[in-house]
Amino acid sequence: MDKVFQALSSAPRRAILDIVRDRPGSSVGHVCKFFDVSRIAVMKHLNVLEEAGLLISEKQGRTRRLYFNSAPIQMIHERWTSEYSALWAGHLTEFKRQVEAKQGT
Amino acid sequence: MDKVFQALSSAPRRAILDIVRDRPGSSVGHVCKFFDVSRIAVMKHLNVLEEAGLLISEKQGRTRRLYFNSAPIQMIHERWTSEYSALWAGHLTEFKRQVEAKQGT
DNA sequence: ATAATAGGTAACCTATTGGTTACATATGAA
DNA sequence: TTCATATGTAACCAATAGGTTACCTATTAT
Known part of the structure; x- marks a missing residue:
C-alpha cells in the first residue's frame, strides 16, 4: 500500500499512468516522448510504478510493452x-x- | 494532490489518521503514545498530514487539538x-x- | 556482418525524508 | 511565583528519491 501511494505521489508518474491507460502496450520510448527528462529518469518512474503493481510490462522482441493495472x-x-x-x-x-x-x- | 498521496504513503501516518479519526480532538501527546519514535518525529508526521490537508489542528490553551479532514x-x-x-x-x-x-x- | 534501434545497468550528485538531541516557549497547577 | 506540562524550533545525520552521463546488451534492418 505504501508503494502504491508513493508511486501516485508524483505528477509525472500519474501522467505516465494516463498515457499507458490511453494507449496500452506503449513502449518505453513512446512514454519518453511526453517528457523532457532523460530516458533513464522515465525508466526509474516506470520501475516505481511497476513495483507498486500499477504497471505491468511484457517484453516483446527488443521492446517492453506497458499495461496499466488498476488492481x-x-x-x-x-x-x-x-x-x-x-x-x-x-x-x-x-x-x-x-x-x-x-x-x- | 502530490502532497496527499505523499502523506498517505507512510503506514505510521495512516495510523495517525486512524487514531485521530477514532478520537477527534486528540492532542499531540495522545498520538505519541501509540508510537515508539520521538515526539518530534511524530510532530513531523503531523505536519506532513496537516500540509496535505488531511489533518486540521486548533490550539486550545497549551494543547493542540487534531481533527481528521476527509475532504x-x-x-x-x-x-x-x-x-x-x-x-x-x-x-x-x-x-x-x-x-x-x-x-x- | 554491420549498423541502427530499444532498452538496461552503473556510478555519481543533489535535495528531501525521517529520524535524532538539545534548547525554547507558553500555559496550567501548587 | 515557581514548577511541571505540552508543544515548538534548530541543528544535525543517514537513507532514499530523482536526476544526470557513460557504457553495455539484445534485437531488428541493410
Whole structure:
C-alpha cells in the first residue's frame, strides 16, 4: 500500500499512468516522448510504478510493452471506502461537532 | 494532490489518521503514545498530514487539538472514479484483450 | 556482418525524508 | 511565583528519491 501511494505521489508518474491507460502496450520510448527528462529518469518512474503493481510490462522482441493495472487502486478504493465509509460522504463538520463535547485528551 | 498521496504513503501516518479519526480532538501527546519514535518525529508526521490537508489542528490553551479532514480524500476519490471509472470496476483483463489488436508503438 | 534501434545497468550528485538531541516557549497547577 | 506540562524550533545525520552521463546488451534492418 505504501508503494502504491508513493508511486501516485508524483505528477509525472500519474501522467505516465494516463498515457499507458490511453494507449496500452506503449513502449518505453513512446512514454519518453511526453517528457523532457532523460530516458533513464522515465525508466526509474516506470520501475516505481511497476513495483507498486500499477504497471505491468511484457517484453516483446527488443521492446517492453506497458499495461496499466488498476488492481492496486481498486484495492485501496475498496478498503478505504469501507473503513472510512462515513467520511467519504463528507460528514466532517458534523463529526467535529459531535466531538467537541467529548474532548479527548 | 502530490502532497496527499505523499502523506498517505507512510503506514505510521495512516495510523495517525486512524487514531485521530477514532478520537477527534486528540492532542499531540495522545498520538505519541501509540508510537515508539520521538515526539518530534511524530510532530513531523503531523505536519506532513496537516500540509496535505488531511489533518486540521486548533490550539486550545497549551494543547493542540487534531481533527481528521476527509475532504482531500473525497476529492481524489471523485476525480479518480470519474477519470478511471471503467477501471474501478475491474475490467483490466478485457481492457488488455481489446488492446492486443491495436498494439500502440 | 554491420549498423541502427530499444532498452538496461552503473556510478555519481543533489535535495528531501525521517529520524535524532538539545534548547525554547507558553500555559496550567501548587 | 515557581514548577511541571505540552508543544515548538534548530541543528544535525543517514537513507532514499530523482536526476544526470557513460557504457553495455539484445534485437531488428541493410
